Amino acid sequence: MSRLKVAVVGCGGAATGHALALANLADFEIVALVDPSERNLASFRTRVPAVADVPAYDDVEAMYDAGVEVEALTVVTPHTLHHPIVLGAIKRNLHVLCEKPLTCDPAHAREIESAAATAGVTVMVRYQRRFDPAYRYMREVIASGGLGELRSIMVSVGQRWLTNTKGTWRQDPALSGGGMLMDSGSHLADMLLWLVGKPVETVSALVDNAGSPVDINTAATVSFAGGVQGQLHVVGDLATTWMENVAVSGTNGLLRYEADPQHPWRTGRVVHYRDGELVQPVNLPEPPEIHEALLATIRGEAVNEAPPAAGIAVAELSEAIYRSAGQGGARVSVR
Structure with a gap:
């Protein structure tokens, strides 16, 4: 099977563990970084050498406009930004691993659950x-x-x-x-x-x-x-x-x-x-590492153990x- 193409959205300190795990798993390929801060991006590339040459974008819309071939997002942004980013990814039929909390507003979380079910994509919350x-x-x-x-x-x-x-x-x-x-x-x-x-x-x-x-x-x-x-x-x-x-x-x-x-x-x-x-x-x-669990869920090999319902x-x-x-x-x- 081909590797899952993933964009890391949000490149602050918390994203380091995500990216290091993805870089060390053979079934994943990091194809884009998204963060509005050049300082964050520079520091992130230092902490995660495997992404040194991965292209970066100011926001997800810029990444989409650039035509990047991406299949999933790992979202590690400030909490109140999760809802629009995750919902936008679902509308593009992308899978998502979202840092906690999924959203701050219960209504937003319900909207994500409904949209993901309709689109048939996997949304997993990083409740490791x-x-x-x-x-x-x-x-x-x-x-x-x-x-x-x-x-x-x-x-x-x-x-x-x-x-x-x-x-x-x-x-x-x-x-x-x-x-x-x-x-x-x-x-x-x-x-x-x-x-x-x-x-x-x-x-x-x-x-x-x-x-x-x-x-x-x-x-x-x-x-x-x-x-x-x-x-x-x-x-x-x-x-x-x-x-x-x-x-x-x-x-x-x-x-x-x-x-x-x-x-x-x-x-x-x-x-x-x-x-x-x-x-x-x-x-x-x-148990499986959470990114491995994400991939197994996407491939239909396992149930989603940290679904939007969580x-x-x-x-x-x-x-x-x-x-x-x-x-x-x-x-x-x-x-």
């Missing part, structure tokens, strides 16, 4: 924890009934986000659509929803901006159908690099997950309490959290 061995183990245990009746879930994520993003677009609401919750917190909001696997009914939340134009710290209580109670705790002014903890409790067991605070991009450790014993699973099956659910939850916080923590319904 869905391809993490430890998280997949937890989901399989929960889905198989290994915890018995699910009762509660607590998800905490923290990052030195306030300091590290100061002066960047991530603290500009017009571009970011929100703060830590909309950024790194989006990954763990997805895990909360993905692990429980039930619709959210109500949300009660408090948000602290910590002097920033956007949210920094968030504490949310999430009630799911069937009575499962969830807690989502997002800390954007953490004093160390990273914090990521999950505890899922059922009538027959408990799952706990913890990431290394100094190495957040490695898979964490999962511990399973069952039948009065503590089990720490090792040598878990290695982006819709996170957008709905995020909107409810902000709405509740705006009402002093009042309990609100997801809509």
